[in-house]
Amino acid sequence: MRIAIVRNPVAGGQGQPVQWAKAHAAFASRFPDLSLHETQRSGDASRLARELANQGVDLIIAAGGDGTISDVVDGILSSSRPQTPLTLLPLGTGCDFVRNFSPPRDCDALAEHVAATPPRQIDVLRLTHTSTTGDQITRYSANMSSVGISGEIVRAVNAPGHRKILRGPLRFLVHSVAAILCYRPYSGRVIVDGQEVYDGLFGIVAIANGAWFGGGMHAIPNADLADGLLDVAIMRQTTVLGLLNLLSKLYSASHVTHPKLSFHRGQRVEIIPNQPARFPVEVDGETPIIGGFSCEIVPAALTIRL
Numbered sequence: 299m300r301i302a303i304v305r306n307p308v309a310g311g312q313g314q315p316v317q318w319a320k321a322h323a324a325f326a327s328r329f330p331d332l333s334l335h336e337t338q339r340s341g342d343a344s345r346l347a348r349e350l351a352n353q354g355v356d357l358i359i360a361a362g363g364d365g366t367i368s369d370v371v372d373g374i375l376s377s378s379r380p381q382t383p384l385t386l387l388p389l390g391t392g393c394d395f396v397r398n399f400s401p402p403r404d405c406d407a408l409a410e411h412v413a414a415t416p417p418r419q420i421d422v423l424r425l426t427h428t429s430t431t432g433d434q435i436t437r438y439s440a441n442m443s444s445v446g447i448s449g450e451i452v453r454a455v456n457a458p459g460h461r462k463i464l465r466g467p468l469r470f471l472v473h474s475v476a477a478i479l480c481y482r483p484y485s486g487r488v489i490v491d492g493q494e495v496y497d498g499l500f501g502i503v504a505i506a507n508g509a510w511f512g513g514g515m516h517a518i519p520n521a522d523l524a525d526g527l528l529d530v531a532i533m534r535q536t537t538v539l540g541l542l543n544l545l546s547k548l549y550s551a552s553h554v555t556h557p558k559l560s561f562h563r564g565q566r567v568e569i570i571p572n573q574p575a576r577f578p579v580e581v582d583g584e585t586p587i588i589g590g591f592s593c594e595i596v597p598a599a600l601t602i603r604l
C-alpha cells in the first residue's frame with residue numbers, strides 16, 4: 299500500500315514541530331511504505347496532492363490545518379484519480395474540519411484508527427468565481443465558506459505577524475473580538491437554488507458542508523457531511539454588541555434560536571455583494587476569493603478514511 303503525507307510545515311505555528319515529530323513516528327511505524335512531501339509555499343499542497351493521486355498512491359494524509367486540507371482535497375478532486383482516499387493528521391491552528399470525525403487524539407491510536415477504518419464517501423463544496431482578469435475559477439473546499447465579519451476575522455488571524463503571537467483557537471477568539479469592534483458591515487444578496495432568501499446587511503453568511511469553523515465555533519450544528527446538501531446560515535445581526543453576543547454563543551451552538559438567524563438548505567448558493575471589490579470570502583480558514591461567488595454541493599465526491 300503506497301501512502302503519502304502532504305505536510306505544511308508552517309501550519310499551526312511554532313508548536314507544530316513537536317506534535318509533528320510524534321505523529322510522523324506513529325504513522326511511519328504503522329505504515330512502513332510512507333513517503334513525505336512538504337509544501338514550500340502556498341498552493342503547493344494542492345499541486346502535490348494532484349501529482350500523488352495521478353501517480354496512483356493508495357492513501358493521501360493531509361498533515362496541517364484546514365487550509366492544507368482544503369488544498370489537498372482540491373488537488374485530489376482535480377486529479378485523474380479523484381477517488382484516491384484521504385485521511386487527516388491535524389496540525390493546524392483552528393483544525394475545524396477534523397472535528398466532524400472526532401478521531402483519537404493520541405498519535406499511535408490515530409494511526410491505528412486510520413489503518414482500521416474502511417473508506418467512505420462524503421460531499422464537498424465546489425466554488426466558482428471570476429478572477430480580476432475575468433477568468434472563471436473553480437476550486438473544491440472541504441468544510442465551510444463564509445462572508446461578512448468572518449472574512450475580516452480570518453484575514454486578521456492569518457496576517458503575517460499574527461501567526462507568531464497566539465496559538466490555536468485562542469488566536470481566532472482574540473481576532474474575532476478585535477474585528478467585531480471595527481466591523482463595517484458588507485451587504486448583498488443570497489440566492490439558494492435560484493430563490494432569493496436574503497437582501498441586506500451581512501453579519502455572517504456561512505455555507506457549510508461541516509459543522510464547525512473559527513477554531514471551534516459550532517456554527518451549523520445540523521450540517522451533515524454526507525447528506526448531499528449544503529447548509530446556509532444567515533445572521534442579520536450587525537451591531538457590535540449583537541455580534542459579541544453571537545460570538546459568546548457560537549462555541550456551544552446556543553445561537554441557533556437567535557431571532558436574527560435563519561437556516562436554509564439546498565444544492566447551490568450564490569452570493570452577490572453590493573461592493574465586490576471589498577468583499578473577502580473565507581474558504582476553510584483562508585481568504586482566497588474577493589467578490590461574489592457561487593457554491594454548489596458535490597455529493598459523495600471525496601473518499602475519506604477517518
Ligand SMILES: Nc1ncnc2c1ncn2[C@@H]1O[C@H](COP(=O)(O)OP(=O)(O)OP(=O)(O)O)[C@@H](O)[C@H]1O
Pocket residue numbers: 306307308309310311337338339340341342362363364365366367389390391392393394582583584
Ligand atoms: N511552506 C509554506 N510556507 C509558507 N506558507 C505555506 C507553506 N505551505 C503552505 N502555506 C500556507 O500556510 C497557510 C496556513 O495553512 P493551514 O490552514 O494548514 O494552517 P493554519 O492556518 O495554522 O490552520 P487552520 O486553518 O486549521 O486554522 C495556508 O495559507 C497555506 O497556503
